[in-house]
Amino acid sequence: MLAAIRRGLRRGALPDDQAMALRARLAAHPRQPIPARSRVPRPAQIDLFQRNVEKEFATLQRVPDAAAVPEAVARYLAAQNLPPSLAMAPHPELQALPWADHPMLTLREGRGQASDLVSLQHGYAGIAETGTLMLPSAAQRPATLNLLSETEIVVLRTSRIVGPYEEAWDLLRAERAVPEGGMLPRNIMFVTGPSRSADIESVLELGAHGPRRLHIILIEDDPAALG
Amino acid sequence: MHATSTTFPQNAARAMADASLQKAMARTKPMFPARRAAAVAALPEFEALRETGKQIKNHTLANLDFYLETFAANVERAGGHVHWCSDADEARAAVLKICQDAGARTVTKGKSMISEELGINKHLEAHGIAPVETDLGEYILQLRDEPPSHIIAPAFHLNREDWEASFRKSHTDLPADRVFHERRDILTEARTRLREKFLAADVGITGANFLIAETGSSVIVTNEGNGDLTQTLPRVHIALASIEKMVPTLEDCTSLLRLLARSATGQDFSVYTTFSTGKRRPDDLDGPDAYHVILLDNGRSAMIGTEFQDMLRCIRCAACLNHCPVYGTVGGHSYGWVYSGPMGSVLTPGLIGVDQAGHLPNASTFCGKCESVCPVKIPLPKMMRHWREREFERHLSPATARAGLRLWRWFALRPQAYRLATRAAAWAMARLSRKKGRFADLPFAGGWTDGRDLPAPEGETFFTRYAREQRAGRA
Numbered sequence: 001m002l003a004a005i006r007r008g009l010r011r012g013a014l015p016d017d018q019a020m021a022l023r024a025r026l027a028a029h030p031r032q033p034i035p036a037r038s039r040v041p042r043p044a045q046i047d048l049f050q051r052n053v054e055k056e057f058a059t060l061q062r063v064p065d066a067a068a069v070p071e072a073v074a075r076y077l078a079a080q081n082l083p084p085s086l087a088m089a090p091h092p093e094l095q096a097l098p099w100a101d102h103p104m105l106t107l108r109e110g111r112g113q114a115s116d117l118v119s120l121q122h123g124y125a126g127i128a129e130t131g132t133l134m135l136p137s138a139a140q141r142p143a144t145l146n147l148l149s150e151t152e153i154v155v156l157r158t159s160r161i162v163g164p165y166e167e168a169w170d171l172l173r174a175e176r177a178v179p180e181g182g183m184l185p186r187n188i189m190f191v192t193g194p195s196r197s198a199d200i201e202s203v204l205e206l207g208a209h210g211p212r213r214l215h216i217i218l219i220e221d222d223p224a225a226l227g
Numbered sequence: 228m229h230a231t232s233t234t235f236p237q238n239a240a241r242a243m244a245d246a247s248l249q250k251a252m253a254r255t256k257p258m259f260p261a262r263r264a265a266a267v268a269a270l271p272e273f274e275a276l277r278e279t280g281k282q283i284k285n286h287t288l289a290n291l292d293f294y295l296e297t298f299a300a301n302v303e304r305a306g307g308h309v310h311w312c313s314d315a316d317e318a319r320a321a322v323l324k325i326c327q328d329a330g331a332r333t334v335t336k337g338k339s340m341i342s343e344e345l346g347i348n349k350h351l352e353a354h355g356i357a358p359v360e361t362d363l364g365e366y367i368l369q370l371r372d373e374p375p376s377h378i379i380a381p382a383f384h385l386n387r388e389d390w391e392a393s394f395r396k397s398h399t400d401l402p403a404d405r406v407f408h409e410r411r412d413i414l415t416e417a418r419t420r421l422r423e424k425f426l427a428a429d430v431g432i433t434g435a436n437f438l439i440a441e442t443g444s445s446v447i448v449t450n451e452g453n454g455d456l457t458q459t460l461p462r463v464h465i466a467l468a469s470i471e472k473m474v475p476t477l478e479d480c481t482s483l484l485r486l487l488a489r490s491a492t493g494q495d496f497s498v499y500t501t502f503s504t505g506k507r508r509p510d511d512l513d514g515p516d517a518y519h520v521i522l523l524d525n526g527r528s529a530m531i532g533t534e535f536q537d538m539l540r541c542i543r544c545a546a547c548l549n550h551c552p553v554y555g556t557v558g559g560h561s562y563g564w565v566y567s568g569p570m571g572s573v574l575t576p577g578l579i580g581v582d583q584a585g586h587l588p589n590a591s592t593f594c595g596k597c598e599s600v601c602p603v604k605i606p607l608p609k610m611m612r613h614w615r616e617r618e619f620e621r622h623l624s625p626a627t628a629r630a631g632l633r634l635w636r637w638f639a640l641r642p643q644a645y646r647l648a649t650r651a652a653a654w655a656m657a658r659l660s661r662k663k664g665r666f667a668d669l670p671f672a673g674g675w676t677d678g679r680d681l682p683a684p685e686g687e688t689f690f691t692r693y694a695r696e697q698r699a700g701r702a
Contacts, residue, residue, distance in 0.1 A: 001311055001470070001524045002292045008531030014293050022293055022475075026441045029476040032279045035272045035485070052495070090512075111512035114426055130496040139510040143459050147452055165481045183305050184442050186507060186514050187459065190500040195452040198492065199364035199382050200390055200410045202255040207411075208363060209418060209425075210452025210499065 031166050038129040038163030042225040045128045049161050050218075052131025056193030057206055058214040065219060066093070069155055070102045072217050073120065077105075080213070082118055082151060091122035091140040094155060112144030119149035123156030123216070125168045130192055133216070134168045136176075137187035146189055152211040159222035165190075228346045228374065230579050232563035235586035236678035239557040248558055251386050259380075259549035262493025263600070270489065280486050280603045283479045284540035288531065294440040294473045295522070301443025305505025307518035318523050319350045322432070322465060325519055326356050329463045331429035337447060337454035338362035339434025340378055340543065341467040341523055343565045344578075347432070358432075359424045361453040363417055370397045376559030378566065379491050379545040384558050387413070421453070431457035431515070435468035436542070437483065438520070441476040444504040445520060448487060448497045455499055464503065464515040469523045471539040477502075483542055486602035490544035526578040534613045538573050540603040545570075547597035547607060553590050562587060569597035569607040576614050585623050588614035625674050649688045657686035 006012055014022070038048060053060045063072050077084055085106040088094055099107060112119055122141050125134040133154055137143040146152060162168050176185065195210030206212060220226065231238060242248055267273045287294055299309040312318035322345070326334060334351060336342060336358055348358045348369070360369040364382035368375055370393045375381030382390075391407040394416055407413055433454050435445040445466040447454045458464045474480045488494040507514035530536055548554045548568030559567035564584065566574050572587035581588075588611035597607045618624050619632075638645040660666055660683035668676045675681065687695075 001313055001522075001528055002295065004524070004528035005292045005295075005470075005531055008528060008533070008536075009289065009292070010532060014290065018290075019293060022290055026297070026475060029441060029478050031478050032283070032482040033272065033275060035270060035276075037270070056495075056498075114422065132496055132500075137511060137514065139512060142512040143455070144513040147455050147459060165484075166478060169477050169481070184444060184502060184504040186305075186504055186511060188502040188504075189455065190496070192494075192496045192498050192500075195450065195498055197363045197414060197451045199362070199367075199380060199451075200413055201251070201385075201387055202258045202380060202383070203410060205410050205414050207418070208414060208451035208453065209361065209421065209456055 034164045034166055035129065038127075040163075042222065045163055046158055046161055046218075046225045049126050049128040049131055052128065053193070053216060054131075056131055057196070058131070058193045058216060060216040060218055062218045062220055065221070066096070067098055069097050069217055069219065070099050070105065073153060074102050074105055076153065076215055076217075077118065080151065086118050086120045086153075087112055087116040087145060087149060088120040089122045089141050089145055094120065094122055111142040112146075112148035114148055116145075116149040118151045118153065119145040119211075121145045121152060121154045123154040123160065125171055126156050126161040126216075126218075127163075127165055127168050127190070128161055129164045132165070132190050132192045134172070135189045135191060136172060136185040137189075138185055143187045143189060146191060147210050149211055151213040151215065152194075153215045153217060155217050155219065157219045157221045158225040161222075161225070228343055228565055230564040230575075230583050232575060232579070232584040232587055235561060235563060235590060238561040238563055239590070239678060242557045242561045247386060247389070248384050251384050252555060252558060255380075255383060256549075256555045259493065259545075263490060263546060263549070264493075266489040266493040266495060269495075270485075273486075273489065276482060276486055277602055277604055279482050280542075281540060283474060283482060284542075284603050287473050287475060287479075288471070288536060288539055291470065291473060291531070294475060295470060298438055298440040298443055298473060299522070301440070302505065302518075302520055303443075305443050305518075307443065307505045307520060309520045309522055311522050313524050315345045315523075315525055318345050318467070318521050318525070319347060321521055322347055322467075323350060323354055323356075325463060325465055325517075326351065326430050327354070329430055329517070331356055331463070333357045333359060333424065333428050334430045334432055335359050335361050335424055335428040335457045335461065336365070337431070337433035337449065337457040338365050338381065339432070339467050340375075340565055341434055341469055341521075342432065343374060344469075344523070344525060345467070347467075359421070359428065361421050361425065361457055362449070363414065363451060363453070366417060366421065367393050370394075374560070374565070376567065377545060377548060378543055378570075384560065425456045425460055428457075428461045430463040430465060431459075431461040432465045432467060433458050435466045435472050435520075436487065437474050437480050438468050438472045439474055439477060439480055439502070442502075442504055444502045446480060446500065446502050448484070448500050450492075450494075450498045452499055455501055458501070458503055459514060462515055463517045463519070465519045465521060466503065467521045467523065469525065470527055471541070483602075487542055487544055490546040490600065490602040530577050535573065535577050535610055537605050538570070538577065538610060540605055541570055541574070542603060543570075544602055546600040546602065550596045550600050552592055552594060552596075557590075569611070570605075573605075573607055573610045573614065576617075581614055581617050581621065582623055585614070585618045588612075588618075627671065627674050631672075646688065646690055650691065653684035653688050654686055656683050659683075
């Protein structure tokens with residue numbers, strides 16, 4: 001196959017200097033032009049994230065601090081007529097929340113199961129450009145929690161909202177110490193709204209195979225983002 | 228997949244007489260272009276991004292050997308395996324062996340056109356393994372034993388009543404008096420039925436929208452979440468990808484993703500865009516224990532260095548299908564193989580031969596809409612002309628067409644005679660067809676008019692009208 005490609009390109013294997021240049025490009029992973037829409041001051045960026053989330057049929061609630069999350073979860077479940085029972089990602093930030101104040105909520109930590117009605121996921125980053133969540137898999141953030149439940153709730157901090165996708169890649173590369181050209185987490189999901197299909201007569205229907213509802217609880221932890 | 232592209236004119240005639248197909252097409256046809264136009268209008272940088280997308284793909288193709296080797300090394304480093312397959316036979320054998328080694332009984336599948344190219348479902352069935360399509364559109368086509376008619380909306384040709392009839396016929400264990408008042412009822416039944424399949428499957432097979440050399444990742448883009456369930460729940464994940472899906476880096480892929488959903492469904496971004504890299508890590512709570520990439524050539528490397536290389540930039544968004552007057556009239560099945568519309572008319576002769584698919588590049592009005600909406604600026608009409616030249620050079624076109632072209636050449640080289648002859652012909656044809664404005668058949672042109680009508684000239688040639696308007700000071 002490689003020989004056939006090289007025949008088409010009318011050359012042999014790449015000379016060393018050209019291969020070096022390509023390796024340097026991979027190491028530098030240069031950004032291509034980025035749309036201007038998400039290049040706005042922080043408060044406007046958070047608003048853009050929220051507008052795009054809602055445009056894609058997800059819902060979002062802002063809370064002043066982490067301590068307010070369990071109350072917000074309980075109220076959301078009650079409002080949606082859902083049972084007070086959650087499959088929760090075993091993430092330290094979620095484990096540290098004051099769940100004891102809400103003894104009615106039943107939590108099961110672990111990966112997603114087919115019987116889950118509601119999952120609670122830890123949001124790694126939010127992308128304002130299109131209202132997209134970045135959810136890299138890890139022991140603390142199982143991918144099945146994004147897929148099997150009917151309703152997914154994601155807890156995200158405003159300090160983790162970036163403008164374009166490229167800034168989310170930068171976060172991941174820096175924090176996971178991804179060596180240049182190195183290994184990514186096994187699975188990285190970018191999620192924009194709840195699952196849907198337009199396969200029947202090209203008309204959009206929500207609730208295909210993934211969650212039918214996506215709810216984001218946004219902790220306002222970034223002073224620069226407060227308008 | 229067995230090709231029926233050689234009978235395109237007959238396929239097309241049948242499609243135009245198919246009331247159910249025409250009903251489905253008439254309703255859904257305008258939807259995609261309107262949605263795309265709205266998404267493009269909302270992103271001022273879209274035109275500039277098309278050029279970016281073209282450059283990324285051109286750069287990758289010019290160094291494809293390097294990027295494929297880099298990709299393979301990074302897949303292996305993440306604990307995955309790459310299978311280099313020159314043709315469909317090798318790829319089918321590789322997939323079957325992985326399934327057999329895993330002791331697989333059922334296999335779930337995400338949407339993949341490469342899977343159609345391989346005809347993998349029939350191959351697995353023949354060896355006692357049950358494949359289950361999980362994309363909603365692909366699922367109903369599997370129930371109906373039909374191929375997809377559109378590369379991103381496989382059941383484009385079906386109406387709601389077709390869905391209801393197929394579900395009633397296939398899901399006989401469900402109450403016969405259940406109601407399908409709304410599309411939602413169909414969706415809910417499919418969700419419940421397929422949930423059992425997702426959980427039971429031993430192997431999950433997906434396609435890949437992109438492969439990333441830098442990280443050894445395969446990328447899928449879906450709205451339903453079926454692709455993610457397919458690649459996350461079973462013990463083994465197989466990604467089917469042709470070699471031109473390669474891009475160098477995450478940033479390059481990101482730029483192409485900005486083009487893909489907008490050009491395809493008119494969404495800013497699809498619901499699920501997922502990057503898979505290798506197998507489950509030691510402390511992961513979920514994910515497959517094995518990750519395989521089938522890297523398929525199947526005729527593509529032979530297009531490199533030819534006038535058809537630009538076709539390998541294609542990111543399979545289907546914008547060209549959605550905007551094509553020919554596709555919109557005859558539907559996807561008429562094209563007779565996996566790919567349809569303008570991209571199919573260029574790619575299919577490259578993959579199965581112009582002797583098999585010569586009709587496809589001839590089935591074009593050359594209106595140019597396909598090229599104008601292509602997110603990576605593929606010159607589709609130009610390449611269709613190149614296939615016509617190849618067909619002529621290889622003496623594959625019919626004798627009357629060749630004689631007609633020779634006659635036209637004689638006149639074209641003699642401007643005086645050309646103007647005289649065209650003026651006479653335009654006048655005569657306009658008078659002869661005064662009532663209908665078109666000809667259903669013409670002497671010596673049966674090969675042309677058998678498959679379509681010829682619009683009648685209005686009675687005046689271009690030269691005459693140009694001269695007249697110039698005299699009037701309007702041109």
